[in-house]
Amino acid sequence: MSKIVSEKMTPAILGGKPIRKKPFSVTWPVIGLEERRNLLKVFGSGKWWYGEKVAEFEKKYAAFQNAGYGVSCTNGTAALEIALLACGIGAGDEVIVPPYTFMATASAVLKVNAVPVFADIDLNTGNLDQKAAEKAITSKTRAIMPVHMAGLPVDMDAFKALARKHKLRLIEDACHSWGSQWKGKGTGAIGDCGVFSFQMSKNITAGEGGILLTDNEEIADAARSYTNCGRGKGKAWYEHYLLGSNLRMTELQSAILLGQLTRLKAQTLRRERNAAIITRGLKGIPGVALMQRDRRVTRRSYHMYMFRFVTEAWPGVSRETFLKALNAEGIPASAGYPIPLYMNPLFQRKGNGPRHCPLSCPYYGKTMDYTRVSCPNTEQVCREACWIRHSVLLNESGDMRDIVEAITKLWEQRESLRHV
Ligand SMILES: Cc1ncc(COP(=O)(O)O)c(C=O)c1O
Numbered sequence: 001m002s003k004i005v006s007e008k009m010t011p012a013i014l015g016g017k018p019i020r021k022k023p024f025s026v027t028w029p030v031i032g033l034e035e036r037r038n039l040l041k042v043f044g045s046g047k048w049w050y051g052e053k054v055a056e057f058e059k060k061y062a063a064f065q066n067a068g069y070g071v072s073c074t075n076g077t078a079a080l081e082i083a084l085l086a087c088g089i090g091a092g093d094e095v096i097v098p099p100y101t102f103m104a105t106a107s108a109v110l111k112v113n114a115v116p117v118f119a120d121i122d123l124n125t126g127n128l129d130q131k132a133a134e135k136a137i138t139s140k141t142r143a144i145m146p147v148h149m150a151g152l153p154v155d156m157d158a159f160k161a162l163a164r165k166h167k168l169r170l171i172e173d174a175c176h177s178w179g180s181q182w183k184g185k186g187t188g189a190i191g192d193c194g195v196f197s198f199q200m201s202k203n204i205t206a207g208e209g210g211i212l213l214t215d216n217e218e219i220a221d222a223a224r225s226y227t228n229c230g231r232g233k234g235k236a237w238y239e240h241y242l243l244g245s246n247l248r249m250t251e252l253q254s255a256i257l258l259g260q261l262t263r264l265k266a267q268t269l270r271r272e273r274n275a276a277i278i279t280r281g282l283k284g285i286p287g288v289a290l291m292q293r294d295r296r297v298t299r300r301s302y303h304m305y306m307f308r309f310v311t312e313a314w315p316g317v318s319r320e321t322f323l324k325a326l327n328a329e330g331i332p333a334s335a336g337y338p339i340p341l342y343m344n345p346l347f348q349r350k351g352n353g354p355r356h357c358p359l360s361c362p363y364y365g366k367t368m369d370y371t372r373v374s375c376p377n378t379e380q381v382c383r384e385a386c387w388i389r390h391s392v393l394l395n396e397s398g399d400m401r402d403i404v405e406a407i408t409k410l411w412e413q414r415e416s417l418r419h420v
Helices: 003-009 033-045 052-064 076-086 104-111 130-135 156-166 217-227 251-282 319-328 376-384 390-394 397-412
Strands: 069-073 094-097 115-118 141-144 169-173 193-197 210-214 288-290 297-299 304-309 385-389
Touching: 033 251, 052 069, 052 210, 052 251, 069 076, 069 217, 076 104, 076 169, 076 193, 076 210, 076 217, 094 104, 104 115, 130 156, 141 156, 156 169, 210 217, 251 288, 251 297, 251 304, 251 390, 251 397, 304 319, 304 376, 304 390, 319 385, 319 397, 376 385, 385 390, 390 397
Parallel strands: 094 115, 094 141, 141 169, 169 193
Antiparallel strands: 069 210, 193 210, 288 304, 304 385
């Protein structure tokens, strides 16, 4: 074998030539003239507080997701808490959540004095499994809160039917799914309501921010009140009807988000096209398991491109070695959530977690012991997931072929990776 051929085939981590020498050129956030113009306008107006721009953003974002109402707030975590409160979830109620997600999905439930009940995910999608969710239903269950993980919509037909059958609220944690559609309707208002995050890493961002979407006017009004100090719709300023808080979005955040929104559709479609190139390229490789997309998903946001490192197909090679080797080829990828949420010290009672309501509260009348929870699919995905972040998918199609080439190279040279 010539030296050049051998250098090309040798993994970069073992001294070979990397597939990519230059970084991906699109980095996050992408900003443009729209944000600058909007920001300067708001800045100069002297009205920085909960006004025109907030209302404009709420209306435009709700329309973008085909929802009737949008209520903005400070962040996705607050939006989850508001969604639960606005749906009437409270002390002693159980809410079914997946354990493969960001902490806020479960901590929001505790924050409203309700009890998160973890049900396992589907290995093929990374999403809450509806059969596992149904099994977790008890007489205390009041809501199901699936996450559209990485932007891939859960089976909303199945979850709606389940919620209807058991008279439960269905709240979508849509904090990864800006622009995703299920049968042509945007995620977020297919269930009773849904929430989005606009934190820095998200596909549309103002550094921080959140919104609740719904088609239900009562939920929208309650959410507005909870975010605005408990005020009543059309009521006097110093009258307070609900135990709300000040969780209002600012005009400055909305000015940025309105700019970001002008690009969101095109960026979503670009990520989708680029992800399809990666999917086509990786399809035949037994060492990687791709997430499966339901035909009823008519558009999907990619908060990340996620696949599983199939451990048994790479004898002697760990996921961590694979990721290091992929990084050495010039492809940024990471491992994602390291543990299921229930393994966090908060739930395992190893730290200074809550020893009060709701977990040992008379309203609950039961005891919840998270040390006994076991969700094998989630534990496997935590061990095997590989994430490529969304900004990478905004690059050129040729850049996607580099990703495919790098993973293919590592697969073909997997024997040599045993010596890393
Ligand atoms: C699935 C999910 N839910 C909720 C949140 C909370 O959003 P925020 O960071 O805006 O509070 C996040 C943020 O990472 C998330 O990924």
